[in-house]
Amino acid sequence: MRKIYFLVLFPIFFSCNPTPEIDDTTMLDGNQIFDLSLTQPEDYLVSEYITNPTEEQKNTPVLIAAHGYTATTFEWDEFREYADEKGTFFVSQVLLGGHGRTYADFKASSWEDWQSSIKEEYIKLSNKGFKNIYLAGSSTGAPLIIHLLSSGFFKDYTRPKGIFLIDPIVVSSNKTLTMVGLLGPILGYTSVDLSTGEVGKWYVYRPQETLKQLMKLIDMTRINLEKGILITPDIYVKVYKSKVDDTADPVSAVMIYKGIKFDSQPDKTIDVQMVNSSIHVFTRLKGREGVTDADTLNQQEAFDDMSRIMTE
């Protein structure tokens, strides 16, 4: 009888506590490859490379760009390059807490940790006197920013001028995420296939603990949107959503559209643009395979639109 118990329990225990095989030399999950913003923050954060802004710099729009779940600052590199070429606004690329480091760091992180770097950069820019601060969140970066709105974070700082949400996730396209509480401990972790250009830029492995945190974050965001998130009419909000998205269900855009309301202007709505794209985070093309002219045009139009909104 003891043998039967062992045979039954062993696979359950084993599958409850698996550790993935990590190649340190190629994977971000390992202990050799890290996001460069950790060692060279002055190349990524406006608060680091403009330590004492002039009056002209304080009036120049600055956008804090927050990447998605398992991603790194790489996700906003192209928009940063666009901004540097334009020279009319700054982009501050934050690295979410727990990201860009090791599998163990990621596994131990909470959604609050992920959000902390956005808050820190916002506080620094506000305290330095920047007057035109924008935020952009791709995928999971979006609900992290929406939570800042709903929690009243901005009331103690310079109010943001605008918020851009790129392929925001409030509902996952893969509905098995809703069962992560039950399945997670059995699975331990999931993994993704990365293209050659994406290797070293995204975590390969997704520990079930972080999937639970993701589910907690997006479920909380959905509920807050259902209750209504009231913002002042001077904050501009726009959602850019791919019509086909295997990660962030397009219905996420509907929930954000219905959920964000403007104080004393009940008929005003946020802007939503449904994009003819099948790419999740269509603004990031570097490292992808099979990028089409239409994809490039979508990216360019979104960049131009955001730039126009910030600088007009």
Place this chain on the structure above:
Amino acid sequence: MKKFNILLFLLFFVGAGFAQKVNVNAGMIFQKTEALYWENGVGADFSMPGVFDNQLHLNLNYVSSRLGTALMYNAIKQDNLIIGLNWHFLHKKDLQIKAGVNTGLFLVDYESAIFDDLPSSSALFQIETGLSYQFKFPVIASLTAGYNLISGDGVSVPGTLFPVFYKLSVFYRFK
């Protein structure tokens, strides 16, 4: 051919009912989708002594977020029209186990032309099981859990069709 057979079965069920006593229960349904909305509504349950001795039940449900989360909050308005068959085990007891399959239609109203390209309807295919208790007074309460075999991907099926749901039905036993 399959639709014709289903129609024949329903006609037989209804026709047999006219020739025999039909047990009818009807009342309210409270449905919670895992990680999503309350969708509440009404339903009816039919069985006959002459059809597997009241073990086979035909049920008709309408549940909607309009009567649930969308009533008070900014939830998406969606409707479920369901027809199903379930089998009652221990059918002579007050506490019964039930298991069955449902089909029907799922409809979503996004309320804005911005979202016209998103899918707004889907067929429903569900499996459901749980417990049913028959009180001494003419009320039957059921608590079940179900799984939608089709769930939404936001491309061909509405993204708010989630897999797991739980249902509480409180029916008055008319006959």
